[in-house]
Amino acid sequence: MPRNYKLKELILETLDENELSKKELLGHIMTNSHMNISDKTFNESLMNLLRDGKICMIGYDFGIYQDVKRIQSIRPDGIIFSLVKTDFFEIESLIKKLEGGNEEEVKNASYKLKRIFRNKIRELEKDGVILEIKSADTLFNRIIYYIDSQQEKQKKILTTKLAWSLSDVEGDDNFLQDILNYIKTQGVMGI
Secondary structure, X not given: OOHHHHHHHHHHHHXXXXXXXXXXXXXXXXXXXXXXXXXXXXXXXXXXXXXXXXXXXXXXXXXXXXXXXXXXXXXXXXXXXXXXXXXXXXXXXXXXXXXXXXXXXXXXXXXXXXXXXXXXXXXXXHOOOOOOOOOHHHHHHHHHHHHHOXXXXXXXXXXXXXXXXHOOOOOOOOHXXXXXXXXXXXXXXXX
């Protein structure tokens, strides 16, 4: 097994437990795997995982500056990474959190769902299934608004279908394409 592949797997396993800064992630992997990893190799693995949509950057840990008041440069060690979870139950849970009363939880769920939605739209565009979308975020907001405007039974069905279509489960569910076609027929595709 190539070393780079093993490193990617270790990164994914570590991020499955926690969201970590680059510095914390590297330290955890080096401590637990007893591997000597160069910064170049580690950065390459991170970039490949970012490009493949398996991880994402979710924030920045200012603690790496240790009481420095005036920060004039961005150190990559502070970038916080998270695993992109795209299984059905995780996505359905995120959609349900959009209705919650906790503002921070709603914001985080919306951010994660939009990222997953943008990745899915890019996939569909790349595969030639749909034409280029001008604003995936606006489209996502319209889909959520449409789902929220439905009766409770229909809302549950549509939420399940949206979660299924955004998940990494392979299938022939064309809900996302169906809703894009519906929006197109309503004359609002110019997003």
